[in-house]
Amino acid sequence: MTHADLRADMLRHLTYSFGKDPEHAHIRDWRMALSLAVRDRIVDPWFDATRKTYAGGHKRVYYLSMEFLIGRLLEDAIVNLGLLETARDAFADLGVDFTEVLENEPDAALGNGGLGRLAACFLDSLSTIGCPAYGYGIRYEHGLFRQSFVDGRQVEEPEDWLLQPHAWEFQRPEAAFEIGFGGSVDESGRRAVWRPDEMVVAAAYDTPIVGWQGRWANTLRLWSAKPVRAFDLESFNRGDYVGAAAPEALARTISRVLYPDDTTEQGKALRLKQEYFFTASSLRDVVRRYLSEHDDLRAMPEKVAIQLNDTHPAIAGPELVRLLHDEKGLPFEDAEQAARGCLSYTNHTLMPEALERWPEELMASLLPRHMQLIERIDQAHAKANPGRKVTAIEDGEVKMGELSFMMAHKVNGVSALHTGLMKETVFAELNRLHPDRIVNQTNGVTPRRWLLSSNPGLSRLIDDTIGNGWVDDLERLSELESHIEDNGFREAFAEAKASNKRELARFVRETEGVEIDPDAMFDIQIKRIHEYKRQHLNILETIAYWRAIQENPDRDWTPRVKIFAGKAAPGYVFAKKIIHLVNDVARMVNDDPVTSRFLKIVYLPNYNVSLAERLIPAADLSEQISTAGKEASGTGNMKFALNGALTIGTLDGANVEIRERVGAENFFLFGMTAPEVVARRTVANHAEKAIAESPELARAIGDIEDGVFTMDDPERYRDIAQNLRGADYFLVCSDFSSYYDKQREVDAAYRNRDEWNQKAALNTARSGWFSSDRTIRGYMNDIWMARSAL
Ligand code: 26M
Incomplete structure (x- = not known):
């Protein structure tokens, strides 16, 4: 396809799909016209893939996830179809700014963080590999809240991507189920x-997910909740028009909003309803599709693999048993076995407060039949393993991790360290009973989005050096590797980074009004704000460095820009304090005429996939500083x-494997190990002991509790300081000096720029091993x- 063809297609859509003439088209109209022109090129490979899967009798994979953190889709589709240059040329002809068109698309932010983004990378890899697969989730009206800062404090605003015109989904009125x-x-x-x-009613909306070079496309099917009857006729006839619309509103609450907390399990009934809603609809769809081609439900595991992304869809176990036993008449034992043959479960966290548990009472009132089946599954497990005390029901609660484990033929962790800890801690007893069930699949990321398109x-440069x-x-x-010795290559590599840094500096100037020097080290920590991820360790070290510069302003310090971004769960008070603290410190430090040549701090608001795509290519230093044993993978x-x-990091999650692969000499390791x-x-x-041994730490904590950064409100960070001096569960103090010292090694290393570039x-x-293609x-x-159908 030439750029003239694409331009003609866009103009056709602009005119006939949107009723706009080019003279009056807004940037949004161009974005939609381009989206439809591109979408037209996905539909054929998409149908082909479906036909091939049927014809070849292939096994299908179903990825059940409460979250898909996709970001923008247009550029991804263009890149995968190899249309980037074509589209750029088409817009050059039209005199429209192509970058602006791409950036006009809102992020699909249907996820909180790592777990949802992993699901999105997996969709990309499944399509690239040609593995017949469906993603199943919820079509939230509101994705993750938008974040802004008011006087340094996080303020949340609703996100409403679905209110914006959207080119990617197809409504499927014929695919709808009633969920009780x-x-x-x-x-x-x-x-x-x-x-x-x-x-x-669960109504299906399908989005095609095209893989690299358009060789294959799978479906992401998201469920939207609708009322069984849109109108309550009785109320309507009584003249109660507001009351008549009530069922509509009530049903729609189920798919209204993504829960923004990935920290603590709150046991909210609506959350359980969401979980059952999308799991039950998905399973009904799966069984319907299976029965359209086969009739022996016991053989379902030969053609169906269902992956549970964490325990959020854990009700799939009892629900599938219910469908096969109660509704299709299979004996309980056969139903359970068939269900287990299909199901597998991924664990993403060992943090006790994040493990899902539902009160028996709530489960019994919302899902009475499932509660009975959970008891039966638990009893069957106890009977098969006499003398063992592990149960899925304990202290009046259903433990969804245990339930998922019992109903899965495989259970996996997401990094080598995490999988090992799963075996030793939360699932120790279950692992003894089922020693082959737990396996590791270290996470990965899609190189299409996270290198090709974002950088x-x-x-x-890579294409020019080794081909594509x-x-x-x-x-x-x-x-x-063999080219790294070559000066020309190293310089070109450094120039690619420098150019990304200049572009980021421009963005920071334009959006935040802060000047940063592209020649300074860009040191970046971007992720959800959590105590275990220890953004407060980072800011304490920053304060200590600032003090060191102040004391010796004439020394030849290594200039740094500390960049933060990330959201805190709205109810997570401590995390919100950390955000406020970083903003307060940033204000003071950036205004310090003595130090500002050497140190700047930027906290960018509203972290999302698109912002990550800007920041990551411009980073010199990656902060991966969680308390060892707490970050499942990253x-x-x-x-x-x-x-x-280069990474400064602890031996946690996949950091361990990254360091093994890139080499210890190219990774800045610090801190305690998990044991x-x-x-x-x-x-x-x-904590007290660590503070006594580090004057830098003592001073930094002293600064925040003396109100150095909060002259108007000296009490503001007393509780952070108190927490650090007292319980300090995440061992910020105990790891501080190791971190501080390692950062000074980073400074020194950055001064030898050629050696740094080489690293x-x-x-x-x-x-290369960290591609999600390898993971899939x-x-x-x-x-x-399962096998590729390509
Ligand atoms: C639970 C109940 C109610 C509302 C929300 C939740 C919830 C949502 C997301 C709980 C946890 C959630 O995500 C956990 C998560 O993102 N875990 C991360 O998974 C990544 C992919 O495997 C890992 O790389 C990260 O280390 C891990 O923290």
Whole structure:
């Protein structure tokens, strides 16, 4: 296709799909016209893929996830179809700014963070590999809230991407299911019959997900909740027009909003309703599709693999048993076995407060039949393993991790360290009973979005050096290694980074009004704000560095820009305080005439996928500083390394594997190991001791509790200081001096710019293993027993 063809298609859509003439088209109209022109090119491969899957009798993979953190779709589709230059030329002809058109698209922010973004990378890889697959989730009207700062404090505003014109989804009125809640179970007949007292309709919306070079496209099917009857006719006829619309509003609440908390499980009934709503609709769709081609439900595991992304869809176990046993008449044991053969479960966290537990009472009132089946599953497990005390129901609560484990044929962790800890801690007893069930699949990221499209400068250099085979075979980046000795290559690599940094500096100037020097080290920590991720360790170190510069302003300090971005859960008070603190410190430090040549702090608001795509390519230093044993994997860490940032990090999550691959000499390691963390907590007054041993730390904590950054309100950070001096559960104090010292090594290393560039290039060359294509192949081989249809 030439750019003239694409231009003609766009003009046709502009005119006939949107009724606009080019003279009066807004940037949004151009974006929609381009989107439809591109979408037209996805539909054929999409249909082909569906036909091939049927014709070949292939096994299908179903990825059930409460979250898909996709970001923008247009550029991704253009890049995957190889239309980037064509589209750019088409807009050059029209005199419209192509970048502006792409940036006009709102992010689809249907996720909180790592778990949802992983699901999005997996969709990309499944399509690139040609594995027949469906993503199933919820079509939230409102994705993750928008964040802004008012006087340094986080303020949340609703996000409303669905109110904006949207080109990617197809409504499927023919694919709808009635989903019930509450009611009672009638056990008078041969089969138990659940009679719900509330019904909603789940309506399907499909988005095609095209893989690299358009060779294959899968479907993301999101469910929207609708009323069974849009209008309550009785109320309407009484003249109560407002009351008549009530069922509509009530049903729609189920898919109204994404829960913004990825920290603590709050046990809200609406959340459980969301979980059941999308899981039940998806399973009904799966069983319907299976029965359209096969009739033996016991053989379903040969053709169906269902992956549970964390425990959020854990009700899939009992629901599938209910469908097969109560509704289709299979004996309970056969139903359970068939369900287990299909299901597998990914664990994403060991943090006790994040593990889902539902009160039995709530479960029994919302899903009475499922509560009975959960008891039966638990009893069957106990009977099969006499003398063992592990149960899915405990202290009046259903433990969704245990339930998922019992109903899955495979359970996986997301990094080597995390999987090991799963076996030793939360699932120790279950692992003893089922030693082959737990497997590891270290996370990965899609190179299409996280290198090719977000870092065109570096991608071009890689293409020119080793060709473009790396895009779907990322380990080929290792071919760069032999070029790193070459001065020309190293300079070109450094220039790609420098150019990304200049572009980011421009963005920061234009959006925040802060001047940053592109020649300074760009040190970036971007992720959700959590105590275990320790943004407060980073800011304490920043304060200490600022003090050191102040004391010796004439020394030749290594200039740094500390960049933060990330949202805090609206109810997470401590995390919000950390945000406020960073903003307060930034204001003071940036205005300090003595230090501002050497140190700047920027906290960018409203972190999302698109902002990550801007920041990561411009990073020199990647902050991965969680308390060891707490970050299950991390995926941002991989994106940074792939884009040639060096990591300062703990031995946590996938950092361990990143360091093994890029080489210890190209990674700044600090801090305690996971076992050392456990031991350190038993040391009395560990925080006090660490503070006594580090004058830098003592001064930094003193500064925040003396109100140095909050002259108007000196009390503001007393509780942060108190927490650090007292419990300090995440061992910020105990890891501080190791971190501070390592940062000074980073300073020194950055001064030898050529050596730094060499290390940076080695990070890129050795990060190929962290492609989500590799991860998906691992799931296909070890968990799903599925094959590519290409
Ligand atoms: C639970 C209940 C109610 C509302 C929200 C939740 C919830 C939502 C998201 C709980 C946890 C959620 O996400 C956890 C998560 O993102 N975990 C991250 O998963 C990544 C992918 O495997 C890992 O890389 C990260 O280390 C891990 O923190």
